[in-house]
Amino acid sequence: MSVTIKDIARLAGVSHTTVSRALNDSPLINPETKERIHAIAESLNYTPNYNARSLVLDRSYNLGLFFSTLHTGTSAGFLYEAIKGVNDVIQDNFNLIVRGIDDYKSFHKVNRKSFDGIIVMSQSTSDQAFIEYASEKEIPLVVLNRPVEGVEVMNLLPDDRGGAFRLAEFLIGQGHRRIALIEGKAGFKSSQARREGFLAGLAEHGLTMDENLIVPGEYDLESGYQGMGRLLDLPERPTAVFCSNDDMALGAVKAVTERGLSVPGDISVAGFDDHLFSAFMTPALTTVRRPIEEISRAGAEKLLTFIDNKVVEKSTVLFHTELVIRESVQSTQGGR
Amino acid sequence: MSVTIKDIARLAGVSHTTVSRALNDSPLINPETKERIHAIAESLNYTPNYNARSLVLDRSYNLGLFFSTLHTGTSAGFLYEAIKGVNDVIQDNFNLIVRGIDDYKSFHKVNRKSFDGIIVMSQSTSDQAFIEYASEKEIPLVVLNRPVEGVEVMNLLPDDRGGAFRLAEFLIGQGHRRIALIEGKAGFKSSQARREGFLAGLAEHGLTMDENLIVPGEYDLESGYQGMGRLLDLPERPTAVFCSNDDMALGAVKAVTERGLSVPGDISVAGFDDHLFSAFMTPALTTVRRPIEEISRAGAEKLLTFIDNKVVEKSTVLFHTELVIRESVQSTQGGR
């Protein structure tokens, strides 16, 4: 068996209580005793049993980072940025448990005892039940990325709508009138917000979108490729295409070049997210930056203060999304 | 406070022992009693306290997935595939704790009580101390992706060397003689194995590599871009460039097209990994498939059997890497 505070107590000739206090750096303990105990602990290679501590302190040292799904619809870049952002903040103090909500058969194992706090990186309303569950259980909670309705939570999200709006205006400013849209995954809030923002941006300039120029997508590379294929088969092609994320934009560009056409020479393409690879695509992608890592970081910080102060604040914070102009959109006059 | 087995016992008019047994589906308990207890537990919305259970059973239900680092050198695709592979296997039975080894100030919190098992997704020898630590502590352990020396462990890895070897042969078969290499991150085992395999492949056909045609890289997009820039500035350019991973290949292609040259028309480019985006690049990338998700899945399965059977097997398994021929490499005669 492994060494416990009782073993240390025996060797130090004190009670295990004293050992516990010494190891927790209690001011009550004589500095010399403290030092002696620390030395013994060190030499015995003692490590505390966190399960025992958790049991009495009612704290798990676990933080959950939950995604709507870890399967389709969650891009590698998204997962990466979210984990990085959260991980940077929590440091050594918590275990970061990563999971797809759709992997749970039941939420039984999700409770205050097992999670000191939860971050939901939400993409669709499919996880609404989970959010309500966590909220009811009064687990400290922040929901990132999509707006939550029906239940009050701390809610941090990118301004998808505003970004798409500004992108539409930019496209129009470049002279485009016949503009197409490859939608994001059906049911995802971001898909909807981006479409709405985009259409609103067009409307702002008196344009409405031809229904035939809206094609469905799944947020993955393949569906961008397929979607663009359909648009190119149209008798009258669009001059510009807004892909609801960068992954689809990459696929879309592929479909264009494969037919011997060029981006942006023959057709302009824009994306959304500003993934790491977007600046390195050929041509470099014009897109909208969505600050996922920043949101994740902010969410983790909020959560930690909730846990420390035992108060959860409930409000919505919108993070700015920024138009990033690169090379994949050209003016209809030629040139960028 | 939350409901415990004692609360259930009181309501059911039995001892808490009986409740414990009933809930764990012990054959000793009368079916009717069992049913009654289950019903009460259900109605009370009982969830077990895993900390208490962990304390007595000496099991944490935690699995660690540790990366050498979560910062530079770990690409989004790599993280994504690793998490997906492991997550698919462990289902609902364990918490998956994700962490960068370089985030630990000390390994104190890593022990048998806190982790039922550990998967190290290792990229460099910088995590050697951690692997040795986990091995000494006798935590069930598998190490993926890089060969481990100096300590016996279960070790699953891709055949980086063989893949690079075959790629070199392919390039030569396409008529290339002046071939360059953009290396992976210094210190990473994979960088070394790929270089060695590649040089061996050249040597097999009597070629040696010009020192000037080897440039350093960091496994990220930017360094691929920079590296290719340096190669293009050479008085006598290579006809083909092997980038040690796909991320760098994407950056490299960018550097080529930015100078008004084309891939593969003016220069051929190959990568390694076969990331999701590689097939969708323009041109589609010729590369070597490294089955990270498959390795992760196999690693997780191994680990679970170790935990179940309380035996750890120690051996090395090499996973095949496959040449994937697409469009970015052209024969020096023209055409693919």
Added chain:
DNA sequence: TTGAAAGCGCTAACAT
């Protein structure tokens, strides 16, 4: 088939 009692390793009142 069930219950009583002990104990997992720790922290925290309450003494002293």
Added chain:
DNA sequence: ATGTTAGCGCTTTCAA
């Protein structure tokens, strides 16, 4: 400044 004692919620002998 230190020790005694109880208890967190659970599983598991041992006894009935």
